[in-house]
Amino acid sequence: MPEPHDLPRIDPAALPEPVDVSDTSVALAAVAAVVAAGPYEATWESLRGYTPPRWYEDAKFGVFLHWGVYSVPAFRNEWYSRDMYRAGTPEFEHHVATYGPQSEFGYKDFIPSFTMEHFDPQDWATLFRRAGAQFVVPVAEHHDGFAMYDTDRSRWSAARMGPERDVFGDLLQAVDDAFMVRGASSHRAEHWFFMNGGARFDSDVLDPRFIDFYGPAQREETAPNERHLEDWLLRTVEVIDKYRPQVLWFDWWIEQPAFEPWLRTLAAYYYNRAAEWGREVVINYKWQAFADGSAVYDIERGAMGDIPPVVWQNDTSVSKSAWCWIEGHDYKTARDLVAELVDVVAKNGVLLLNVGPKPDGTIAEPEQRLLEGIGRWLTANGEAIYGTRPWRVFGEGPTHVQAGSFVDGAAPAYTSEDVRFTTRHDVTGEYVYAVLLADPADGVARIRSFGSGTNLLGRPIRSVEVLGADGEPQWTQTATALEVVVPTGTDPDSGPVVKVWLRPEERQERTDSLHG
Template identity: 50%
Template sequence: MVNPSEYLQQIDSVIAAGKFKDNWASLSKFEVPEWYRRAKFGIFIHWGVYSVPAYDSEWYSRNMYIEGSKAHEHHLATYGHPRDFGYKDFIPMFRAEKFDAQAWASLFKQAGARYVMPVAEHHDGFQMYRSSISHYNTVEMGPERDLLGEMKTAFEEQGLTLTVSSHRAEHWFFMSHGKAFDSDIKEPLARGDFYWPAMPEPDHHDLYASPPDQEFLEDWLIRCCELVDEYRPSVFYFDWWIQHSAFKPYLKKFAAYYYNRGEEWGIPVAVNYKHDAFMFGCAVPDVERGQFANLKPYFWQTDTAVAKNSWCHTENNDYKTAGELIRDLVDIVSKNGSLLLNIGPKADGSIPDEDREILLAIGEWLRVNGEAIYDTTYWRTYGEGPTEVKEGQFTDGVTKSFTSEDIRFTVKENALYATVLSYPEDGIVTIRSLAEKSRHFQGIITSVRVLGHDEQPVWERAEEGLRVVAKNVKSDLPVVIKITLD
């Protein structure tokens, strides 16, 4: 096992010798990697011990210990009382016997993803990789395989960029409810125990409540840096609780260490954060299950899932449609963002049919229309149309009803892409942002065509807009009109 004092000394040494120091002034010199800006679409993976019960959500490890909750009642009826069968007893059942990293990589490649982000450690504290920090990992328990290592090899062989997420911060309180009654979570708990520290759950809106202690924060920092050193991910994503005031000095240390390691290895890297955990400009902001209403001058990311109710696989997942997700992808990219789309494999490592079908449908659309997404940048306006996109996190539960007037723009070289989110049945599209006297564009249009269709559209630029007629084009998915400019 790792010597914590020695690892902390190593962290300080790397920071002392590197370009980035553990302060906001130095970290503000961070630049978003070019590959990341160009990628536009990634796959998130919530898979772990919580995939075994496949009930409620990935928060099963917390909720099963809350008396009266549906997860607790389900646990009593299915597995027995938590004093006799606790969350830890799911670990031997997590075997990943059907997991095939090469098959996953092939599927994600077909889906059109450019980067993939497995959850390396969720709130439950079980590590999906080889670790010298804790025995509770997939190499020593459960599958007895380095799942993250296998993924890294397979993904990189397919040209996919490995990124990772850590949700360890919330483990400070995540298992605490099991102390409220007779369960298998009992004091004394010490560093190294699976359930440690199981401290009282704070008010999540109070950034000074129930502060993690130095022992936990140092353990958190070492876990994160071990992931960096052993797997060299190109993006490191944090979930929400790191904005707690106690994490600030440790966040700065981690970012400086990670950015310096990236410089050392010649790998452009980035950190994802939510809320205001990082000083603006020092990392890439992420919006959970939501979007921005307007174009942003800075690069950002949305993380959302194929299911509305859960990030992990459950037996009753409420799935979105591929069309909904494609429209979100187009909208996000037009506003200078990237979509990180989550799937939830089953405990055995197989991908549910519903998840697979959604990914393949997105990939099929991208094979035709990907030039309007990949390697593009934003235009003078993100789009036009009457449908308003609600801004902020947790706004993706309601399906957006886009119309034929809702159009989104991206640009690459001398091509402007106008993606019609709901193509009209009569095949007549009017792009108002390209009207003769438009404030957005006063240049010359040399050609217009519809991606993926042989029909040569008839077009003219008039006072009300660029009128494009392609009556043989029929699609239930967004249609891209490529406009060549001079």
């Protein structure tokens, strides 16, 4: 890439013509017709009839992608487009020192350097399959307002500028070809205010030639007006209809009261469209944006304290410092990520794990290695994850995991006493899995919840197995624990996984009398 002062800039004369989206009446009428056709109505009462699909509950693990123009400056995080216009921030000072005044080199001027010339969607999909992902959720549009998909509602898209390719659509096709489920995330709601710092001093945000990119740039204290809400709805509908994602993920700002009726309309539209397609779909939301039971609750960089009655999702990143590609990431380890996955699944959750591609279309080597590390663990131990359900308790052990959002900054120092449980039922019987989050120093796994005195297993043990090890290990069940001799040091990313096969329940045979 050229030196910062040599980066090419947007040539206003060479831009595509602006798209006229002022008349929304026909598009809104089409949305209303789909809603009216059912089966879902745009009411919370009706939307609470939604049930999360089995494929999603079984999937357990998906890959998230934050890719966009913000990966060109690659400084601090994906909010560069906001903070470069906010005086006093590190981004503001960095921008002026590196690229010059915002009136001469604005955020739009990074677009020509966002080329993705090495983007290979099949390679990405192959990597995600090796990681064990069952679904893939690329960002369709982030807060910066640059669409990664081929939109008819804006000229500011990857299909018309930068790579001049529908990279979003190409990736989803590769995801389909690899038999994973396609998804999409929308961060458009926040664009209402996102660039407003640039309206407070001399910057290109005030240039009327670029209002269709930087606007609305309104005050964050104000509720979005109907124009913005209509545009948000119709852009989301466009993604639904053009790309048919089966996961639709929303970021945080949609919980503003002004969005409430539009959310109901959007959910009814999406669920009704899915019924037409014969597909089962998921909406992910944060905070209280949707009514309980109408979609799937998502916690950003978070954890649950116990097992909720319905499936939920944790969206997090391989990096502690940012979601997009930046220089100098503070990466988690594969061990951190495996423990996070196991903790989420044991608590009836699904993990959506983010990576941030570079502006040339490659995924950084450290992020590839982390995905492949998870994939290796899942190859050996995936039967304790995929298709499982929570057991009677999620786990045991001395290490406290903080519940709530944004709690993944410091990974817990797990011990061999920290265990997470899952269970599955199939035609061969009932199994309970115990994932030790560290190797026992003496080579003996002691699982207290499996002791005969707890009665949590409910039935006698038929056999015990350690996943990835040959033969049945030595094991003893006492009143206080199940003790299993396990191999240690074989997996750098986790402790051993113990599989317990329970005896079937006793059945009373009924003999019909032949005497009349």
